[in-house]
Amino acid sequence: MKNLTTIDKIAYSFLIIIFGLGIYFANTDLVYFDEVYTVEDGFVENGSAIFLFISSMLLLYRFFKLFKYKKTLWKVGILAMAIVFFFGAGEEISWGQRIFNIESSEYFLQNNAQQETNLHNMVVDGKKINKIIFSQLLTIILVLYLIVTPFLYRKYDWIKNLINMFAVPVVKWQYTIAFLVGTALLVFMNSNRKWEIYELSFSVIFLLIFLNPLNKGIYTKD
Template identity: 40%
Template sequence: MTLSAFLRIDKILLGIVAAVLFLTLGIYFYSTEYFALIYAREDGFVEYGTALFLFVASFVLIMNARSLKARGARLALGCTLFYALLFFFAAGEEISWGQRIFGWETGETFQEINKQQETNVHNLIVPTPWGDFHLAKTLFGPILTLIVLVYLAVLPLLYPRVGWIKLAANRIAAPVPSKRHAILAVAASLLIAVIDVPRKWEVYELVFSLLVTSIFLLPQNRKHTTFLGRDI
């Protein structure tokens, strides 16, 4: 595929993001009940869309890793493979590793320590001397949200201006978002902040999965991170 083809794919992905944001706002004003019970429901369009694009993002990273291996960039290769593993894990977690699709029973251990009694990690409840530690409300809640916002909205501004950040991002092959990604990320964050409806974060996750797929294909630092790098 040529660069122009990937540019078209990128426009499609960002167009879908914009469409999701407009659709979300429209459905919110139409019916909050429809939003929670149909649009963003468990095992619905939004959740499966998130899992699909997280898997796609992982695949893109693997393709990038193949190119980095050919260039002999060992550190960048290792980091990119690690990123690919993280996104594959996130995709599996999103659908509880296919448990509800294939209908297997939750094991006894997960029934005891998982908030939703499912086979996944992000809903685990870890007992501590200070009380139960809910991963979904802490590590996978505000902490992860802050990290995502810094990555999507702050890093694109710092990368071209701060030398050591630029050098570090390139050395570890961290795909840096562009301004177009940052604008859409801020728009999504503002939308999620102002609407008050159950399961609104499911939409935020879908937007994130679409954005990172676009970022991994055409980041700011693509010559250091992607299989398109040598052609640009």
């Protein structure tokens, strides 16, 4: 615990409460869990969007703050990550469609599983993009990023230099462990809506990674 920052402690406490309540409601009142705790546009889902957006803004802040001090590949890397997380935040709330009460176009009404204006619920040849890309592919990426990359970064200098060149934050093992613990806790929630809690933990832990990566020097002036 002595190596944890104050923000780490606050974030972990927050996630413990979120998972704790999730496990409790999933096992005592599944209707409440599905229709209140993890409901669309509820606290959990909006929380995910907020933390993803904060991560995007943090990356953009660093991009502009260090723009004149960094090389092109560094700028490309951090800007790409900022765009990805902004996209994730927008998708999470269907780009504000429900907030602003905007109706979906005919295309999304016919091809989106939830008839919303977003890509992750699109259906192609009877298969949801969310399952193919945002679940299966994302799982592979997370395993590589959270487990393989930190190991290679510590072992090979050329990989270390490449990662730093593109401003990719390297995960500290504590954050990898937090992800694994969160994944394991999903077993105790017997509902498809449990993935909303997982997405929230994803957004929180990634913000922690960006705030305090192993290679924090990539966010300083050269």
